[in-house]
Amino acid sequence: QSGLSQPPSASGTPGRSVTISCSGRYSNIGSNSVSWYQQFPGTAPKPLIFGSDQRPSGVPDRFSASKSGTSASLSISGLQSEDEADYYCSAWDDSLNGWVFGGGTKLTVL
Amino acid sequence: QVQLVESGGGLVKAGGSLRLSCAVSGLNFRDYYTRWIRQAPGKGLEWIAFIGSPGLGKTIYYSDSVKGRFTISRDDARKSVFLQLNSLRDDDTAIYYCSTHHSTLPSEDHWGQGTQVTVSS
Numbered sequence: 001q002s003g004l005s006q007p008p009s010a011s012g013t014p015g016r017s018v019t020i021s022c023s024g025r026y027s028n029i030g031s032n033s034v035s036w037y038q039q040f041p042g043t044a045p046k047p048l049i050f051g052s053d054q055r056p057s058g059v060p061d062r063f064s065a066s067k068s069g070t071s072a073s074l075s076i077s078g079l080q081s082e083d084e085a086d087y088y089c090s091a092w093d094d095s096l097n098g099w100v101f102g103g104g105t106k107l108t109v110l
Numbered sequence: 111q112v113q114l115v116e117s118g119g120g121l122v123k124a125g126g127s128l129r130l131s132c133a134v135s136g137l138n139f140r141d142y143y144t145r146w147i148r149q150a151p152g153k154g155l156e157w158i159a160f161i162g163s164p165g166l167g168k169t170i171y172y173s174d175s176v177k178g179r180f181t182i183s184r185d186d187a188r189k190s191v192f193l194q195l196n197s198l199r200d201d202d203t204a205i206y207y208c209s210t211h212h213s214t215l216p217s218e219d220h221w222g223q224g225t226q227v228t229v230s231s
Binding site: 035050097098101 | 154160172173223
């Protein structure tokens, strides 16, 4: 099954910003909202963004996201060492009648 | 406080079966749909099964990778969701997470801590 496309890795220095992209199709990102998840090794994914650009309570406003057409992006400003994690995007796919995920982006804070 | 607790994972031989459970508390379960998502060792997240809320007819969907082998069900009185895993293969080895989301309201979803399934050949 087709999934979403994310860069396998990203990096940034403390205090700076980084953006992670997520590319899909009309049937998924183009037609439905995008969610983003943060996952640390050995733990369950944590919802970071829902509805393409909404943050759950408790998620710092350093995390923001947007969607345009068949692409979405997650931006993290004021990078901190504790932001080192894997980040996944996801969306419902109307053609597959199921969710698709990106392959994940491993963020390194240099 | 919303809590999802998965159980039922373990070590099983190829061709065997397991039944996973996900107990949900802290929300009005009947208003929520639930899905199972798995993560193979060192790999990304893969959605595998969905069951809708009673209000939406408990619609069920499966990914192609598990269709015909896995069965999802829910017991609203017990606030639980189940995943019956049959004809298990080596590539079913993964951590299995359940996740629930309100059927109509835009909001974040909730995840459990996962349960490990290991299939040996």
